[in-house]
Amino acid sequence: MNDNRQPTDDLIRGLAAQAGKGASLSLRLSIVLPVALVFSILAATGVVVMIAGPRSDLMQILPTWTFLFKVIGMVLVAAGGFHLVWTVVQPSQVPRTVIFLAPALAFLLTGALFDRSGFPLLGVHTYSVLNCVGTIIMASIPALAAILSAMRAGTPTRLSQAGAIAGFLAGSVGGLAYTIACLNDGAAFVAVWYSIAIACVAALGASIGPKLLRW
Amino acid sequence: MDTREDRWAKAMRAERTGDSAAYEAFLRAFAASVRRIVEAHLRYMGFSLYEAEDVVQEVLIAVHSRRHQWDTKRSLLPWLNAITRYKIIDASRRLGRDARTRVDLTEEQWAGLFSFEVFDPERNPADVEKLISALPPGEQVAVRAIGLEGASTKEAAARIGSTEGAVRVAFHRSLKKLMAATQRRGPGHE
CATH class of the missing domain: 1.10.1740.10 (RNA polymerase sigma factor, region 2, helix turn helix motif)
Known part of the structure; x- marks a missing residue:
């Protein structure tokens, strides 16, 4: 057994000799993650503009409550998601999912419960749901790629969870981008279908996370 | 502190x-x-x-x-x-x-394992016997029947009065243990 440990001893000596070196080379998460987030938002917006295009009356609806509800809801979800990404790549931190998603959940639920807009849950067109969910997922794909690659600068130790959280953030960025194209101004529609789209991207992230985040 | x-x-x-x-x-x-x-x-x-x-x-x-x-x-x-x-x-x-x-080897490959040096009963019968007798009784029977006597899992199951699946599991499990045991003793052990 002691013969076995000789290489470990050698390794330790080698590692110790590198003390104090290499700090400047390590990629800093505090730079990489925000950059990935900004890229995600731009890329998702690009995809939404390409696939769906901004709605023609975008300028008029900007200051309305229905539009703001979508934007604020998605920003809250994305903020919680970003915080979770930040914690899940640091080994000593436990992502407190419930606490950071509570504001977003409360906001969307309140909106959905007091939805008096009369907009149907299944949308104003036959393909509303399919359009909404499909476009959000498509817009989230480049965002998911960017976020996952940025997370590799950190040290995720629970890879499925980390992948799911990456997908969650990507999905909410996709949702945020889709607000400029979305014709369904009912709060219930947004709360239900946007959430389902985000959940799909989170599931995708959870399934590819273990492969892509391994180190 | x-x-x-x-x-x-x-x-x-x-x-x-x-x-x-x-x-x-x-x-x-x-x-x-x-x-x-x-x-x-x-x-x-x-x-x-x-x-x-x-x-x-x-x-x-x-x-x-x-x-x-x-x-x-x-x-x-x-x-x-x-x-x-x-x-x-x-x-x-x-x-x-x-x-x-x-x-995950086929039945033939499993049987072939016994022709490897470490498991060669002709060459080193006492050694193999010693390894096998360290196994739980159920696995011993399975290894002797399938590995040494060349019985099929079906025949072995009939002989022991067990199901084919149980025999296969016992056989594979015991082979894993035997391989681990020979590995522990290191290569070149006669």
Whole structure:
């Protein structure tokens, strides 16, 4: 057994000799993650503009409550998601999912419960749901790629969870981008279908996370 | 207070100012602690301890290459534990896969194993007998019937009064143990 440990001893000596070196080379998460987030938002917006295009009356609806509800809801979800990404790549931190998603959940639920807009849950067109969910997922794909690659600068130790959280953030960025194209101004529609789209991207992230985040 | 957390955190901070001696002392103490955990885990999972040092080294390299990511304002031990846990799980998955590729052989290949030197009954009957008799009784019967006498799983099952599936499981399980046992004794053992 002691013969076995000789290489470990050698390794330790080698590692110790590198003390104090290499700090400047390590990629800093505090730079990489925000950059990935900004890229995600731009890329998702690009995809939404390409696939769906901004709605023609975008300028008029900007200051309305229905539009703001979508934007604020998605920003809250994305903020919680970003915080979770930040914690899940640091080994000593436990992502407190419930606490950071509570504001977003409360906001969307309140909106959905007091939805008096009369907009149907299944949308104003036959393909509303399919359009909404499909476009959000498509817009989230480049965002998911960017976020996952940025997370590799950190040290995720629970890879499925980390992948799911990456997908969650990507999905909410996709949702945020889709607000400029979305014709369904009912709060219930947004709360239900946007959430389902985000959940799909989170599931995708959870399934590819273990492969892509391994180190 | 001179707890392990304090001592190790101090050494990790000293590393950043280039204190090789403090860092080396920390790595040694940490390696010893990781070794205990890894060995306990490998034993619990039924893997041979042969791999333990490899896993210890993987953990050391992982901690070393990510040492700048540790936030000095946070506790060090949870950070070390999470990395150790990740690397041990990663290693057991790999070992499990290796074990499976060794175990997932066809019936013919399994039978062929007995013609390998270590299992050659002609060459070393007493040795094989000694290994087999260390197995649980049910597995002994399965190994003798299928491995040594060349019976099919169906025949062996009929003989023992068990199901074919149970016999196959007992047979594979016992072969895994036999292979581990011969590995422990090292190559070149007559």
